[in-house]
Amino acid sequence: MLEIFQYGFIRHAFMAGLIIGLICPLIGLFIVLKRLSMIGDALSHVSLAGIAAGMILGIYPVYGALILMLLAGLIIERLRTTYQQYAELAIAVVLSSGMSLAVILLSAGRSFNTSLFTYLFGSILTVSKHDLFTIGILGVIIVATVIFLRKELFFVTFEEEAARLAGVPVTLINLILILLTACTIAASIRIVGMLLTSSLMVIPVATSLQLKRGFYHTLILAVLFSLLAVIGGLILAIYLNLAPGGTIVFFSVLILLFTLLSQVIQVKLLGRPQ
Amino acid sequence: MNAPIIEVQNLSFGYDARPILNNINLRVDAGDFFGLIGPNGSAKTTFLKLILGILKPWHGQIRLFGQDITVFKRWDKIGYLAQKAASVNIGxxxxxxxxxxxxxxxxxxxxxxxxxxxxxxVQSALETVGLVNKRKCLIGNLSGGEVQKVFIARALVNEPALFLLDEPTVGVDLKGQEGLYELLDRLNKQWHITVILISHDVGVVTARVKRLACLNDTQIFVFDQPFDFLSSPDNLTKVYGQGMQTLIHCHQVNCKGRSFNA
Structure with missing residues (x-):
């Protein structure tokens, strides 16, 4: 099986895959626990508009996606304070705006082609050195920020008011989290595709939450489940010649189902509490 | 007289254009165990949030530990147990x-x-509330009373000089409530922590606290002897209306060792 690694594009795909396998659940855990699971979806839809704009303007589409998502992140954070009681409304507004802009730009630029297909569902063949460099830089920024701000992110995610009273700059931390989410999606588009990126942020977290551990254990488990899904999904995609976005997310759903099933078996057969 | 911990002078505040606190004056000294009662919507929680600097007053001045709130920096000297702490995401x-x-x-x-x-x-704060053996437990696996103790330990971990509690007995059973009040007594008497307790439980609060204040209709009424509040039917009517007075009549209230029919 190791012979597949003699191909440069596969090495690139695996390296990029392992980076996104690390960063997606790292950010995903905070997003899920803040009950903002749909934020990834909203930003992914905005990213499509950025990709379309990049294609039209002739710039690297991932940069187009990143710029537009960072802007959308700022707008979501602003709308979340405007609609405090309906925080999910901010997400819906941005998702719809992003998608409508994407459709307009794609149809105006006549961009419904195979290149678009790789951004929608991910691709192994097209991960270039340039892609890998961008994903690597974004990965380092995300991992370093989460390590440095782990105390702040934990407290703000658990209880904003108490965090504010304890001296944590809550507004700034919320803003950083949403910008990191945008960076995570930008890094993942090439491998998982914009349609399934948010799934890789949410499903490994859903699996690790089932194991009911402390915060940092939950975080490590989510990363492990995600890396497992990326490795399994990429191998499946290479051998069956499928889009990696689908196989990676399918693998992570299988891990979730297996975990849920083992929980049920433990309770029903062994009588252990969940 | 002990040093003042909280000094509130001519404080006014409201939401939109509607005033809910008008010209409030209050002084709480070091070592006080202070009860704050009042009907729903009487701005008890709002008043605490003004003291905590979460809300900004329309007019007036708040001084904490002798310093104006606008320049006060030692927020770690203040512990706060929010009303909604009990309803935090236990998953x-x-x-x-x-x-x-x-x-x-x-x-x-x-x-x-x-x-x-x-x-x-952290260990010491957990020992104080009696949760050392549950330090590795997930919050979701604790009872309502234990969750409340976790939040009390969280407030105590900074060794505060002032502890503000907003309705700490909501969702806690009678045994848990008794344990909580005993803990607050201990913190006040042995650790010399100044305690401000918001509660709806008029009977229990008047029995436990050293001083009492009632908020109602934008005004504050302070009683240096909590017993004075219950012993006068006029006070109850002023704060809670006629209905509450009738209700209190139905209960035997034990206040600081003195038993009486209110």
Whole structure:
């Protein structure tokens, strides 16, 4: 099986895959626990508009996606304070705006082609050195920020008011989290595709939450489940010649189902509490 | 007279254009055990949030530990147990220890990991509330009373000089409530922590606290002897209306060892 690694594009795909396998659940855990699971979806839809704009303007589409998502992140954070009681409304507004802009730009630029297909569902063949460099830089920024701000992110995610009273700059931390989410999606588009990126942020977290551990254990488990899904999904995609976005997310759903099933078996057969 | 911990002068506040606190004056001294009661919507929680600097007053001045609130920096000297603490997301994957340690943020500082001294403080706060053996438990696996104790430990971990509690007995059974009041007594008498307690339970509060204030209809009424409040039917009518007075008549109230029919 190791012979597949003699191909440069596969090495690139695996390296990029392992980076996104690390960063997606790292950010995903905070997003899920803040009950903002749909934020990834909203930003992914905005990213499509950025990709379309990049294609039209002739710039690297991932940069187009990143710029537009960072802007959308700022707008979501602003709308979340405007609609405090309906925080999910901010997400819906941005998702719809992003998608409508994407459709307009794609149809105006006549961009419904195979290149678009790789951004929608991910691709192994097209991960270039340039892609890998961008994903690597974004990965380092995300991992370093989460390590440095782990105390702040934990407290703000658990209880904003108490965090504010304890001296944590809550507004700034919320803003950083949403910008990191945008960076995570930008890094993942090439491998998982914009349609399934948010799934890789949410499903490994859903699996690790089932194991009911402390915060940092939950975080490590989510990363492990995600890396497992990326490795399994990429191998499946290479051998069956499928889009990696689908196989990676399918693998992570299988891990979730297996975990849920083992929980049920433990309770029903062994009588252990969940 | 002990040093003042809280001094409120001519304080006014409201939401939109509607005033809900008007020209409030209050002084709470070191060592006080102060009760704050009042009907729903009488701005008890709002008043605490003004003291905590979460809300800004329309007019008036608040001084904490002798310093104006606008320049006050030692927020770690104030512990706060919010009303909604009991309804926090208990599905959150965090251990008791992780939650209590989070509140040491000011002491640990940004970008730094907690040191052994910080871990000792967490241990000591958990010992105070009797939860040391549950320090590795997930918050979701605790009872309502135990969850409340976790939040009390979180407030105590900074060794505060002032402890503000907003309706701490909501969702806690009678045994848990008794344990909570005993703990507050101990904190006040042995640790000399000044306590301000918001509650709806007029009978229990008047029996426990050293001083009492009632908020109602934008005004505050302060009683240096809590017994004075219950012993006068006019006070009850002034704060809660005629109905409450009738209700209190139905109960045997034990106040600081003195039993009487209110």
């Amino acid at each position: 959150f994957p965090a251990t008791v220890e992780e939650i209590v340690a989070a509140n040491l943020y000011r002491q640990v500082g940004p970008f730094r990991a907690p040191k052994k001294t910080h871990q000792t403080k």
